[in-house]
Amino acid sequence: MEIPSVHYARSGEFHIAYQVLGAGPIDLVLVPGWISHLEVAWEQPRLAHSFRRLASFSRLILVDKRGTGLSDRVSSKSLPTLEDRMEDLHAVLDAVGSSRTVLYGISEGGPLCMLFAATYPERTTALVVYGSWARALKAPDYDWGLDPIEFESFLTSLEPHWGDGAAVNVVAPSLAHDEQFCAWWGRYERMAASPGAAVGLLRMGFEGDVRHVLPTIFVPTLVLHRAHDAFVDVRHGRYIAEHIPGARYVELEGGDHFPLGGDLNAVDQQIENFLSELIGVRRGPSTDRVLATVLFTDVVGSTERAVALGDEKWKKLIAIHDDHVRMELARYRGKEIKTIGDGFLVTFDGPGRAICCADAIRNSVRSLGLEIRSGLHTGEIEMMANDIAGIAVNIAARVSALAGPGEILVSSTVKDLVVGSRIEFIDRGSHVLKGVPGEWHLFAAVL
Known part of the structure; x- marks a missing residue:
């Protein structure tokens, strides 16, 4: 098989750069980790063998994510968010004519694939994640994550050694004494990203949190993780599998983080076994439940204004208001569900666009x-004929009710999904939302 x-x-x-190989009965898009380079990857025999094996039972789609490899580079002030990269993945799938695909996310590519599968189940045949996480950094309720201070220390030490292959000790320790591999890895680093970009992309990739997305994934899912992963604690993989309904979890031997180290054949074999069960059973998942960002808008002081203007003038003003709103919804690809009095209920497939549209x-x-x-919240909704339902709708409504005049108030869920964007947030504290369990941390979005 030619390159x-x-x-x-x-x-x-x-x-966005991509390659396509193989002609199997199922599409498989491989979303790489932190860095990649489509052409240099083929110079490594282990990777080339893996690509050809995956392509023996699928139509394999390889991509360089925005900011790395042969795809357009980005500045340190405009690093791509998960939402940006979902758009990029859409563009590649459209370009190759793939209506539905298996998503295979490695390491930092995992959160992107999990978010895509939840948001676009109609385009997702199945999900495979390897050596990944839902949240990378430690939190009070997530104590096996990386310590933020230790992570920053790692980034500081990484930059001056970028391109010399030193990172092999972390990502593929079993190959750290292989001089030929280390030389290739150094070249791979240099071609994939500059030192500053590498640090920026890794920092951004580790700052997100998609834990709340996991229960909304209903496509067949395989979670792979090595038991002694030297970089990403195995409990990350176990957590993912425990929180995606019906997910299959396979814990592999070894301590290499990237699959190209250790027993790569075992990784590919698990994927082949999993996909072989799907071939011929390509029934699409129910798409009446999807992950979406819900936006409620409401005119402040509408009653007083209506009284001051009178019914006829108020009706005309609201009609003009509705036209203005719909113009912005078309611009930001918002889906109008219905009007509620003098406000709108809208859904978006990306939280960043939802915030920008509200602004x-x-x-x-x-x-x-x-x-x-x-008010905005991202969560699972149930699609109905002319409406939507689900607790995510209730949460967004309650958040909206707490917003002040001119304020765009969002849940922490929304904030976590737009890490890396230019949107800033002001902490509005924790609140009890009427009819919704627990306390909810809210933030005002500032653009």
């Missing part, structure tokens, strides 16, 4: 002398 040609898919203003609506209706409040 496949590199092609490019357009995602907004960016070009655009706020600015637009101010030209009419109106002020709105907005």
Whole structure:
């Protein structure tokens, strides 16, 4: 099998590099970890063998994520978010004519694949994650994560040695004494990203949190993790498997973080076994439940304004308001569910666009002398004929009710999913939301 040609898919203003090989009965897109380079990868015999094996039972789609390898690079001030990379993945799948695919996320590619599977179940045949995490850094309720101070220390030590292959000690310790492999890995690093970009991308990849996404994934899922992973504690893999309904968990021997170290054949064999069970049983998952960002808007002081204007003038003003809102919804790809009095209920497949849309609506209706409040939450919703339901809708409504005039108030879930964006957040503390269990940490989004 010849090395496949590199092609490019357009995602907004960016070009995303990809390769396609094999002609199997099922599409499989491999979303790499932190860094990659499509052409240099083929120089490593272990990787080349793995790619060809995966392509023997699938149509394999390889990608360089935005900011790495042969895809367009980014500045340190505009690192790609998970939402950006979902858009990029969409663009590649559209370019190759893949309506549904198996997502295979390695390491830092795992959270992206998990989010995609929850958001677009109609385009996801199955999910495979290897050596990954739902949250990388330690938290009070997640004590096996990396200590933030130790992680920053690692990043500080990484940058001056970037490109000399020293990272092999962490990602593939079983190959640390293989001079040929270390030399290749050093070249792979240099070609994949600059030192500053490598540090920035790794920091961003470790700051997100998709734990709340896991229960909303209903596609067949395989979770692979090595028992003694030297970089990502095996409890991360166990956590993922425990929280995705029906997920299959396989714990492999070895201490290498990246699959190309250790017994790579065992990794590929598990994937082949898993996908062989799916071939011929390609019934699509129920798509009446999806992950979405829910936005509620509401005009502040509407009753007083209506009384002051009178019914006819108020109705005309609200009609103009609705036109302004719908113009912004079209711009940011929001789906109008319904109007509620003088407000809107809208869903988005990306939280970043939802926040930007709320900001655009706020600015637009101010030209009419109106002020709105907005509330957002990301969670599982149930799609109905002309409506949506589910606790995520209730949470978004309660968040909206707590927002002040002109404020865009969001749940911590939304905040965690837009890590790396230019959106800033002001802590609004913890709140009890009427009819919703527990306390909810809320933030005001600032653009």
